[in-house]
Amino acid sequence: METKGCNFRIGNGFDVHQLASGLPMWLGGVRIESEVGFVAHSDGDVAIHALCDALLGCLALGDIGHHFPVTSDDFLGIDSKILLRRVVDLIEEKGWKVGNVDITIALQAPKIGKYVPQMRSTLAEVMGVEEDSVSVKATTTEKLGFVVRKEGCEVWASALIYR
Numbered sequence: 001m002e003t004k005g006c007n008f009r010i011g012n013g014f015d016v017h018q019l020a021s022g023l024p025m026w027l028g029g030v031r032i033e034s035e036v037g038f039v040a041h042s043d044g045d046v047a048i049h050a051l052c053d054a055l056l057g058c059l060a061l062g063d064i065g066h067h068f069p070v071t072s073d074d075f076l077g078i079d080s081k082i083l084l085r086r087v088v089d090l091i092e093e094k095g096w097k098v099g100n101v102d103i104t105i106a107l108q109a110p111k112i113g114k115y116v117p118q119m120r121s122t123l124a125e126v127m128g129v130e131e132d133s134v135s136v137k138a139t140t141t142e143k144l145g146f147v148v149r150k151e152g153c154e155v156w157a158s159a160l161i162y163r
């Protein structure tokens, strides 16, 4: 892919997962202490899924569902960190490097603030970038919508890559 004269590309990603009791919660590559977890084909790490879509979007490479289809048993229960690494490999194979990423997680409960440093270091390690290139922010949605009703979690991610 050629973008003449441009050595930077940006992308954004969005994902939502439903919450259900009795499932493990993985978020930002970290196991969260919680009575509820995410309904999913993979481990349900909605933050990593949004991040993968942001990175894929940088090079117009489609979305995570295209690369890792839910119809494939290969990805049943898979650790999303493996998916993230594969996405970064894809970008690096095309001659680009991850610059920085910024992730916003909207979740009512459990409170995830104390996990943010671990998410940043985990995601940085998986992507092979410095921790200060990985931003993770947690928010709620001001008493509105399915997040506040504790039915689900939504995540937005932005990514910048360079060559």
Ligand code: MG
Pocket (backbone or CB within 6 Å): 015, 016, 017, 045, 046, 049
């Ligand atoms: Mg997902």
